[in-house]
Amino acid sequence: xxxxxxxxxxxxxxxxxxxxxxxxxxxxxxxxxxxxxxxxxxxxxxxxxxxxxxxxxxxxxxxxxxxxxxxxxxxxxxxxxxxxxxxxxxxxxxxxxxxxxxxxxxxxxxxxxxxxxxxxxxxxxxxxxxxxxxxxxxxxxxxxxxxxxxxxxxxxxxxxxxxxxxxxxxxxxxxxxxxxxxxxxxxxxxxxxxxxxxxxxxxxxxxxxxxxxxxxxxxxxxxxxxxxxxxxxxxxxxxxxxxxxxxxxxxxxxxxxxxxxxxxxxxxxxxxxxxxxxxxxxxxxxxxxxxxxxxxxxxxxxxxxxxxxxxxxxxxxxxxxxxxxxx
Numbered sequence: 371x372x373x374x375x376x377x378x379x380x381x382x383x384x385x386x387x388x389x390x391x392x393x394x395x396x397x398x399x400x401x402x403x404x405x406x407x408x409x410x411x412x413x414x415x416x417x418x419x420x421x422x423x424x425x426x427x428x429x430x431x432x433x434x435x436x437x438x439x440x441x442x443x444x445x446x447x448x449x450x451x452x453x454x455x456x457x458x459x460x461x462x463x464x465x466x467x468x469x470x471x472x473x474x475x476x477x478x479x480x481x482x483x484x485x486x487x488x489x490x491x492x493x494x495x496x497x498x499x500x501x502x503x504x505x506x507x508x509x510x511x512x513x514x515x516x517x518x519x520x521x522x523x524x525x526x527x528x529x530x531x532x533x534x535x536x537x538x539x540x541x542x543x544x545x546x547x548x549x550x551x552x553x554x555x556x557x558x559x560x561x562x563x564x565x566x567x568x569x570x571x572x573x574x575x576x577x578x579x580x581x582x583x584x585x586x587x588x589x590x591x592x593x594x595x596x597x598x599x600x601x602x603x604x605x606x607x608x609x610x611x612x613x614x615x616x617x618x619x620x621x622x623x624x625x626x627x628x629x630x631x632x633x634x635x636x637x638x639x640x641x642x643x644x645x646x647x648x649x650x651x652x653x654x655x656x657x658x659x660x661x662x663x664x665x666x667x668x669x670x671x672x673x674x675x676x677x678x679x680x681x682x683x684x685x686x687x688x689x690x691x692x693x694x695x696x697x
Contacts, residue, residue, distance in 0.1 A: 373397045373449065375447055376449070377399065378432060380401030380403065382558075384453050384602075387554070391600065397449075400427070401426070435482070439487065442491075443483070450480065452496060477533070492611070493543065495530065495544065497547055497548040500519075501527045502517065509617075510658065512664055530548075543606070545606065545612060545613060546613040547602055552594060553592055553680060570631045570637065575689065575696070582649070592677060593617065596675075616665055620659065621658070626677075631681050
């Protein structure tokens with residue numbers, strides 16, 4: 371009998387890669403999507419279009435307990451990967467109430483529903499390096515204190531604590547992956563990495579003449595999303611639930627990302643990049659870099675794709691996509 375997995379956020383970057391991985395491993399894969407996504411598959415389901423016929427999608431809202439409860443009751447998943455969230459940090463400052471309500475309540479609704487209707491289900495919560503925020507230790511590991519610097523980071527700390535509480539209070543197999551930034555050609559256009567790769571592609575093809583960015587000195591630990599979903603799956607195969615930092619252990623600045631991206635396209639980044647402080651965060655996180663030693667030792671997980679390879683992959687993908695549109 372096939373293992374049954376449920377993915378929230380299946381239409382996103384991580385959800386699409388995770389769905390591919392689970393299908394390859396022989397799972398029956400279910401996903402929760404908004405009704406609007408089912409009504410406009412061209413725009414909302416583009417990341418999973420190629421595997422749609424192999425998925426079982428359920429219309430639901432992470433903001434409705436009744437909706438989540440019914441799906442858990444009907445699906446009774448063996449594994450649940452909770453990836454859905456309002457995850458764009460800058461937007462969380464603009465609409466902090468929506469970000470906090472959606473992210474915290476969605477996690478709580480899922481955990482409560484699993485406790486009531488599928489207590490044997492193994493639960494994965496998508497944590498974030500943004501939970502560390504104003505860091506006290508470099509690099510950050512599972513014991514580093516949290517000091518979030520955005521409504522998004524705050525909502526993720528609450529989700530992490532909810533997940534741990536359901537594990538300790540009710541005995542659920544509930545894990546959190548504290549994932550540092552992870553990118554791919556499927557990254558959303560609002561994120562700075564995709565903004566750069568698409569900006570470079572547009573300039574290369576004569577569709578734009580400049581790229582406006584915010585803080586070029588902000589540093590992040592950037593990995594490849596397809597590598598990171600492997601870690602998610604491995605967490606739920608353990609004998610006991612636990613929390614893990616998933617990262618590359620390397621830090622790079624936005625400036626470095628832009629330099630490599632433009633150079634790959636044969637362009638000088640200084641001729642095209644403009645800085646606008648309107649894109650700075652109200653409370654910036656300067657250095658985030660993760661220590662994935664525990665994941666390496668207990669999960670056997672290691673990052674495979676290097677930073678330069680990731681940047682060039684994204685630029686190449688966006689150039690090819692735009693060229694295809696021009697034909």
